[in-house]
Amino acid sequence: MARAHRQRAGGGAWRGSMSQVEIIVGRGWKEDVRYLSALDPLRPAESAMSLLEIRDIIDIVVDGTNLTASIPEEAIFGVVGGLLEGLVALSQGTRTKVILEFPHEPWELVLVARDRQLFVSAYSLGRDKQVVARDLPIDAAAFVGALTEAAEELLRELFGISERFSSERYVRQLSQWLGVLKRGRQLSYGAAVPIAREPLADRASATSSTEGLTLGYELVSEDAGLRGYHGEQIFDLHALLFPGTLRAELGDATVLLSPHYPFLAMGSLLERARQLLSHLEARSEERLELIEPLPYLNLKVRDDGPRWEVDISGERWSVSPTECLDRMLTLSELFVQDLIELNPRLELNQRFVDLDDEVQKLRQWHRDLCGNDVYHDAPEAYLRAQGHMQPEEFRAAPSPGFAWPLSQVHTLFPRARWEYRRAGMDLSTTRLVGSGLLLSTPISTVMLDARSGQELWLWGEARSPVEARGRARAAGPWVVVAEGQGRVRWLDAASGAPAGSVALGTGFGALKEVAYYPAEGLLVVASDQGKMACVDLDARAVRWRFAVGPARFSALIFDGPLICARTTEGHLIALSPSQGQVLWRVRIGGHSEKGVMVHQGRYYAVTHDTHHRGSTVHACYPFTGRSVWQIRLAGWVCGAPSFIDQWMVVPVERHGQVSLCGIALEAVQPQVSWRIDLLSAGLYEPTPAVAVDLGGQWHGVVRTDRGETTCFRVDDGAIRWQATPARETLLLYGNLDLFTIGDALISVGEDVMVRDLRSGRRLHTFEAMESPEQALLSAPFQLILGEQATEQGEEDVLAAWSVDHFMAVLEGGGG
Structure with missing residues (x-):
């Protein structure tokens, strides 16, 4: 029963060696009990009065700080009973943290037992998110004394109203908890348990836009509540009230977004982001002015023509809506990722999960509104116009084979066929091109005869500054060589004769991939810097150029009349090889080193969620870019699909x-x-x-x-x-990769092993190279192995072993 004025009564007041604790309960509750008790005979039997209905003022004061000053009235018996029950659990060691939810007001009071001490916290769950205290140390004996005295006073006055209350179940339970605390003179609260771990440095992250706006945060990694959370409480805001700050840089000015409680501030930042997204989605012509204060966040946003003006502590900065929202959401994503790395068990905390879900929802909303996803909805017309554009593969090497089923061969007689030595070879990009073997060194590109190991040709006049890994690629009848300073040259793959060169411009250093389209005589060159160019070989001129901005290409495929590229910023992009036109662009997000794959008319990509250590497989239609399906995998894709x-x-x-x-x-x-x-x-x-x-x-x-x-x-x-x-x-x-020949499987390691594919039975074994780092199988049955030099100045080795001779036992025969 609400009253305009309440009288306060005495309660428990105790002073300990560390702190003074007072628990004071109002007096108006006795009138309510008398009045409601008198009505009991008129009530149905199943709706008798409950003491948990009785409300009054209750003040819990620790060292002069009134933890419950903002709570007008509460269920006093529920609060006192909850505190008694929690202290009993803490004193007996069954729990290390007690969260008391006030029945009628959105507040929580938390008691934590740690290192034989009690720590008290009080905060609001309402919109204002008021934090009165967080981990305030208190004297356990003083708190227990004040609480037991207040509880005894309540029960004494209750029994003075009517003795029949002594038979109520809740009153008996209160008396039992009270008795446990009164009897326990030497109570142990949170005995110290040594944990062997290195202290963590404070975490800090920031994200910057190209327009001079930087948002960042700092948080205390070694906060006991944050690191000590282990899932005991599902709804635990206390564990997330760690100290820290949010900061911003507007041009040269550094300002404070939030001085403390970064988790609450991040929630307010997401609320502001939601308001801004709502304004964008409504496409309202009304003036934007978000200046109302949010808990623990000092951030105002106003219209500035087609841009937004960000106001933080009087410092103002103009920024585009897309950049502003992207920085806010990126900061939130970094924050969530940092927290889960500090304590993976936070995934059990619903308060944290709610923030994480909000981040993901707003990011998806931002992509829908501000993203540049573009789909191609006229695939039939495109195929009619561009279906002739097919990339020519570099000359395929003959298929390996053997004259006899290896499972029926009694003995193999492998022999070393040739050895090639040169310093600085990049073994990872060594490829079979027809009957040749293409390899790169820091100063030359070489084509070897795969059968003899002799140099068919060597191109090294340009002395390219490009490292060996990205120096040469084969495409159709050509070998394309990067010569540095944005210039590429194409050589005849058979003879090594130069056929032409062209300057592609800055950003074209090391090669990522190349493709040749004979229908129009076009050579498409993609660099490792996120740039692509198409060269008309007849005109020896660049037909078109394309760049993905600050991103780079993580993978490319040349699939019929499409070029599909994956960028380091999480986009899949399809281009026309003839004109360089972007047909579609979709954001799949995440991170992966597995690139993009094509199989039976669909494109596939794998993304990694570093936060949850999960992966997602995406399937999409090649000519439209639209999604076919997505599958989430519980784990990290750790190899090539x-x-x-x-x-x-x-x-x-x-x-x-x-x-x-x-x-x-x-x-x-x-x-x-x-x-x-x-x-x-x-x-x-x-x-x-x-x-x-x-x-x-x-x-x-x-x-x-x-x-x-x-x-x-x-x-x-x-x-x-x-x-x-x-x-x-x-x-x-x-x-190294596995190979098959006929009915046998060939694996290369410390030795070369041949197994029966049907049973796995080992058929043959022979030693070839001690520590091979590259293995290629060429026709008819020749293994080419590569080994990197272990000492600087030594030469790398490519060597070939052929199996031309064998012995097999024929059944039957003359007698």
């Missing part, structure tokens, strides 16, 4: 366990259909799955960096065979 028939096979790491996941691409609702756990050291990726047809059924074979080789059926993930090294292999250096 493979495609076998209508299946995608993806290696996924979760909590240190590497598993193969099978996804049926043509299912109505694609999902992970099966998993196979693999034995891995976690240093090198599993090999891509090699597709083999065994008995009319598709199978895949993979190997891990522990030397474990697994053959599995693709339809259901059933393991056909699994082989491990004869001796324990802690690490298989490099874990």
Whole structure:
């Protein structure tokens, strides 16, 4: 029963060695009890008066700070009972933190037991998010004494009204808790438990726009509430009230966005972002003026023509709406990521999850409103006009083969065929081009005869400053060489004769990928700096250029009349090779090193969520860019996905366990259909799955960096065979790709091993190179292995072993 004025009564007042505690309860509650008790005979039996209905003032004062001064009235018996119950749990060690939710007001009072001390916090859950105290140290004996005295006074006055209250269940429970606290003279609150861990440095992150706006935060990493949260309380705001600040830089001026409680300030920042997104979505012509204060955030936004004016502590700065919102949301994403890295158990805290969900919702809203997603909705017309644009692959190498089924061969006689030595070779980009072997060094591009190891030609006149890894690429009949300073030259792949060169401009240093389109005589060159250019070989002139701004290309594919590029800013972009026109552009977000893949008429990409350590597989239509489906994987994609028939096979790491996941691409609702756990050291990726047809059924074979080789059926993930090294292999250096010849599987490690594909039985083994870092299989049966020099100044080695001779036992014969 609300009153305009309340009389305060005495309660418990105790002074301890550390602090003074008072708990004071008003007197008006006795009138309410008498009045409601008198009405009990008139009430139905099931609706008798409850003491939890009785409200009055209750003041909890610690060292002069009234923790409940902003609460007008509360259920006094509920508050006192909750405190008694919590102190009992803390004193007995069954809990280390008690969160008391006030029944009628959006407030919480928190008691934490830590290092044999009690810490008290009080804060509002309402819109104002008022924090009265956070981890205020108090004397445990003083708090217990004040509380027990207040509880005894309440019960004494209650029994004075009517003795019948002594038989009520809640009163008996109060008396029981009170008795436990009165009897416990030496109570232990949160005995110190030593935790062996290194102290963490404070966290700080910032994000800047190109327009001079920088937003950042700092937070105290070693806050006991933040680091000590372990999921005991699901709705725990107390753990998130760690100290820290939010700051901004407007040009040269540094201003304070929020002086403390960055978690609450971040919630207010997201509320401001939501207001701004609502204004953008409404496309209202009314003037924007968001100047009302928000809890723990000093940020005002006004219209400034087509731009926004940001006002922080009187400092003003003009910024575009898209940039402003992007910086606000990026800061929030960094903040959430930092917190989850500090304490992964925060995912159990609903208060944190709510903030994380809000960040993701607003980011998606921002992408829908401000993003530059563009789709192509006229694929038929485009195919009619550009269907002739097909990239010419570089000359394919002959397929390896053997004259006899290797499973029936008794003995192989491999022999070293040739060896090539040169310093600084980039083994990772060595490729078979027809019957030749293309490789790069810091000063030259070389084509070797794959059969003899002799140099067919060498191009090194330009002395290119471009590193070997990005110096040369093969496309159709050409080898394209980057000569530095934005100039590229194309050589005849067969003879090495120069055919032409052109200057592409700045940003064209190391090569990412190249493609040749013979229908119009075009050479498309993509650099590792996020730039692309198309060269008309007949005119020896640049037809078009394209750049992705500050981003770079993480992967490119040349697929028929489409060029699909993935950028480091999370975009997939499709271009026309003839005109360089952007056909579609979609943002898939996330981070991944797995690029973009094409299989049976669809594009696939994998993104990583570094916050939740999860991954998402995206499938989209090539000619429109629209999504087909998305699948979220619980774990980190830790190797190249493979495609076998209508299946995608993806290696996924979760909590240190590497598993193969099978996804049926043509299912109505694609999902992970099966998993196979693999034995891995976690240093090198599993090999891509090699597709083999065994008995009319598709199978895949993979190997891990522990030397474990697994053959599995693709339809259901059933393991056909699994082989491990004869001796324990802690690490298989490099874990090179697998090869197949006929009915045999060839793997390269410390030695070369040939296995029967049907059973996994070891057929043949021979030593070739001690620590190979590259392996190629050429026709008819020749292994080309590469080994990097271990000492500076030494030469790298490429060597070939051929298997031309063998011995097989023929059944039958003359007698």
